[in-house]
Amino acid sequence: MYKTIQTNTLIQSLYKSTPNILSLQRMAHSKVTIVGSGPAAHTAAIYLARAEMKPTLFEGMLANGIAAGGQLTTTTEIENFPGFPKALTGSELMDKMREQSIRFGTDIITETISKIDLSTRPFKLWSEFNEDGEPTMTSDAIVFATGASAKRLHLPGEDQYWQKGISACAVCDGAVPIFRNKPLAVVGGGDSACEEAQFLTKYGSKVFMIVRKDYLRASTIMQKRAEKNDKIEILYNTVSLEAIGDGKLLNALRIKNVKTNEESELQVNGLFYAIGHTPATKIVQGQVDTDEAGYIKTVPGSTLTSAPGFFAAGDVQDARYRQAVTSAGSGCMAALDAEKYVSELD
Incomplete structure (x- = not known):
């Protein structure tokens, strides 16, 4: 699998015209698949890649109307992320995180996951260009870090x-x-x-x-x-x-x-x-426990959810703090939780 796959208009048209051929070419299995592209997703990717888990990360293509990198790409100056005494833009911070993920061996796919089946083991994931075909990916564990959009x-x-x-x-x-x-x-x-x-x-x-x-x-x-x-x-x-x-x-x-x-x-x-946020949890609704607002419920002090092997990190499960640094911290937790889960499957 390529380290990074940039999906453009040509590839989109190919998926629509020859979905079965391309789905066969692309269908693969990963020990841990990360869905998301913000601080939680990339922190999880860095930890999992360094642990030799060879994670796959689907960063999305304008998922929820936001570019890969998440909400931070809409932020100008960031002065409160540790390690950067001089302000940098949200896009610059996410570019650095993405580069670090790739450096340690994360496979990044620029497609949006639009369907997930948590009822089977391994889990099945479909990209938006392949919803009616075979799964784009199967995975032993999933780190779900799709974030939340401000209303x-x-x-x-x-x-x-x-x-x-x-x-x-x-x-x-x-x-x-x-x-x-x-x-x-x-x-x-x-x-x-x-x-x-x-x-x-x-x-x-x-x-x-x-x-x-x-x-x-x-x-x-x-x-x-x-x-x-x-x-x-x-x-x-x-x-x-x-x-x-x-x-x-x-x-x-x-x-x-x-x-x-x-x-x-x-x-x-x-x-x-300050009128609220909408968590990007639509594709797993009914398969994992959420609160009234749609945020995924996690076991306190962990990223474990009601679905074993499915871990939630970042703003998708955090309705309170919603900061880049707290998202990164929960991404670390999700990676450690997922690594432990997968190791116990062997």
Whole structure:
């Protein structure tokens, strides 16, 4: 198998026209298959490859609408990942992780896994170009690290100013220079929104919380903290309509009061979404235990799931922290758990 397989339009068309031939060429078995392309996936790959497990990693092709490398590829400067005293972009960090995975012998396939069968041993996996044919891969164990996508409002102007003033992670991006001593806004009314607003007061001159309802959904203690903070102003009964900027950076937000229908411009240089995340667990729903939001449940202190041999790492099982470094840590845990599982099969 090739170290890296770049799938392009030609290969996609070939898969559609001659699926049986190509599926026979591509079907293979791996001791451990990793599904994902972020810090959890590549950390697992590095550990497993160094342990001579010869893992295969499916990094996806715009899986969930995101390039290989995951959510970090949409982040500009990263200053909180250990080992890099100078800031680097999310894409640069993921490129380095990918290079390290390959260096130690990980087979990386640039295809999206769209179907998994956990009812058989070994497990069966199909790529999106081969769903109706034979499995693309069989595997003794799977490290599932497909991540979670931040929910967005898809406002006019959002795509233009994404990571140019708009973000879905205050902890990740709040300290970036463009936000320092500037007015900022947080969309949401739950605990996460209150926490992000509190965090942003360290950097912004003022933080507006944009809340659609006439109350906060957050816990009582979080509500009180937000209400008592002099740097936080809560705009109840308010929705966002449009992101406005100068072509380079965000500098305002058009908002509307849903009770009076009055529209106005809110002068802010940062907009942070705190309206939740959607874990990428659709292809294993019903086969492994998840919580109400769809996050995969793991045994505390491990990456073990309800399906023996199937390990979950990173944001796909972490609804709380969602940081690159915590994802990398859980990727290490998944690799060690998977290695132990496979060794006990022999």
